[in-house]
Amino acid sequence: MRPVGFSTTPNLVLRLPMWRSRLMLFLLFFVFMMLLLRAFWIQGPGNAFYEAKGVRGTQRELELPASRGKILDRNGQVIATSLEAKSVIAYNDTVPDDLATDKVQKLASLLQISEAELRKKLKEERKQVFLKRQVDPAVAQQIKQLEIPGIGLNNEYRRFYPEGEAMAHVVGFTNVNDKGQEGMELSREAELAGHPGQRRVVVDRLGRVVEDVAIEQLPQNGKDLNLSIDSKIQYLAYNAVKDAVEMHHAKAGGAVVLDTQTGEILALANYPSYNPNDRRYLTGEQLRNRVLTDTFEPGSTIKPLTISIALEKGVIKPDTNMVIGASYLVGPKPITDTHPYGNLTVAQVIQKSSNIGTAKIAMNHLSPEEMWDFYTAVGLGQSPKIGFPGAVAGTVHPFKKWMPTDQARIAFGYGISASLFQVARAYTVFARDGELVPLTIERSPEFKPGTRVLSAKTAIEMRNMMEAVTEPGGTAVKAQTEGYRVGGKTGTAHKLVGKGYGNSYRAYFAGIAPISAPRIVVAVMIDEPTGGSHYGGDVAAPVFSTIVGETLRSLNVLPDNKVKQMVLQDQSGPEIHTANVQPQHVALKR
C-alpha cells in the first residue's frame, strides 16, 4: 500500500460544489452589510431618538427660584417677607423600586405622612411628584442625608408676616403657591411676584448637578413694595379698636388714619382680625376689611358736609339762629331729635347733632342737585381709587329720584351709604381748608395738592364748629385729647335689618386734629355695641381720642392746646448741649 501523507489523506480530498462556498461568502457579506446599515441608522437618521433617551437619564430641567418682593411700611420695616422653604420632589423614574423599608419609613416620618401614602405617591405614573411643600429647611437637610436616589429638594418660599393680626387686612396673604389672595398681596400681585428662571443641567445618579448645559431663562425677583402705613400707628389703632370692641361687646370695629398733608393712609385697622401666618384660619368673616368693603348709612357724620353747602352759598352763618322744635314733618314720618331743642344756632346744630336743624337747612336752602353734586365731589358714591381689592362705592341715588322726604333724611345721613374710608376722605376737605386730597396707600411723603371743593373760609368755620362738638355741651366730650385741640362729628346710625331698622346700631366718630393746623383725619366705627351706650360720642369718640393722642405724639406734632405742666421749666429757656443735638432752648408752644 502506498504510503499516504497526513495532509494528503484521501478523506480530505472532498470535492464540494463551488456554489456552497459562494453562498457562505454571500451570507457573511450580507450580514455584515446589515450590521453596517444598522450602525449607520443609529448614528445618522435614527439618532435623535437615542440621544433623547440618553439625555433623559442624565439631564434635568431645574427651576431657578425668584423671590417675591417684600412689603415694607413707611419706615422701611418689614411687614411681609418670603423665607426659603423646601419642597420635596420624587423623580419616579429614578427612585429604585426595591427601596429599603427603613428608608421609606424614615422619609415618611420626616414628611409627617403615613408609609402607605408615601408608597402610593412613589408609584404614581407622573415623572415628578411633590411629596410635601414648604418643608422647614432643617427637616429638608435630614431628608437630603438619607441619600435616596431620585428624591430631590426644590427651593420655594414661605411668606411671613411679623405684624400678624394688626396688619392683616392691609397686607393680606398669599396661598401655598405664593400667589396673593387678599389685600396688597392680591392687588399688587403683578409687581410683587417673582418670575422663576429655568436651567438645564447634567446630574449624576444621586441627583447632584455636575454640569450646566444652558440657562434657558433668567430668574426675575419681585419688586419690594413701600406702603404708607406706619406699623406703630397701625398697631395702636388696631389695639384701640380691639379694646373698644371688647369693652362694648360689639360685633366689629374699624379705624382709619389719614395724613392730610401727603394724602397717605397711615393706618387702616379692623377687628376682628386673623393671623395671616396661620393658614388654618384664612377664611370667613374676619377676612373682611370693614373700613373699605362695608357700606353703612353714615348718619350724623354727613351733617358737616350738608351744612357746609349752605355756608358756602352764604345763605346761613355759624351764628344764624334757627327754630328747631320737637319734631319736623317731611313726608309720612316726623323727624325727631334725641332731645327736643327750642332754638339753636347753626353751630349748635352741629354741636348737638340736631337732625331737625340739618333737615331744615337742607329743605329751606338747598336743592337736591346741589347736595348730590357736593356729596359726589367729596367722593361719596364712587369707589376710592387706592388699589385695594373690594373697595366699595356706596350709593348716592340720583337726585332726580329724591322725594322731599328723601332729601331731608339724606341731609343727616340716612338713605345714602358710604364706607368708613369714604367718610374719612370727605373730612380731608375740612382739614385742608376746602381741598379734597387724593389718597394713597404707597409711601409718598411729599405734600399733595388737592381739588378745591369748598372755600377756605367755610372749611375753617366748619372746623371750629366741629371743635365745639368735643367741648362741654357737645355730643363728643370724650373725644377730647390731652394736649391737642380736636374736632369732629359723632354718628349713631340705626342698622338696616331687611327693609326696616332693627334694634342694633353703628357708632362712629370722624374727626380732625390738631384743629389749629390739621395734620391727621381719623375715622372710627364700632359695629353693634351692646354693653350700655350705643352712641358714637360714648363708644367711638374715646377710640378717636386714644388714636389721635398717640399718633400725633408719634408724629412729633407739637401740642396746640394748654397742658398743665408737671415738669419744671426755666422761663429763660435752658440751653441744651449734647454731643449730637444742636443747641436748643425750651419753649412751650401754647
Place this chain on the structure above:
Amino acid sequence: MNRATLTLLALLLICALSLVAAQQRARKLFILQEHAQIEERKLNQEWLRLEYEQRNLSKSARIRDVARNQLHMSPISPERTLYLKEAK
C-alpha cells in the same frame, strides 16, 4: 516617518492632552462656581431670615409688652414732656 509627520504627531498629542486638562479645569471651576452660588443664596436667605427675626423682636406688640411689664415704663403724656425748639 519623516520629520514633519513626527512634529505634527507631537502637536496633536499636546493638543489632546491640553484639551483634557482644560476640561478638567472647567469642571473644577464649575463646581466652585456652583458652590459659590449656593453660598450666595444661603447668605441671602440668612440675611432675610435675620431681618425677619430682628423685625419680630422689634415689633410694636413686643416693645409695648417689654416696656410696660418688664421695664415698668408708662406712655408719655404732654404734661410731662418738655418741647424743645430749635435755636435759630
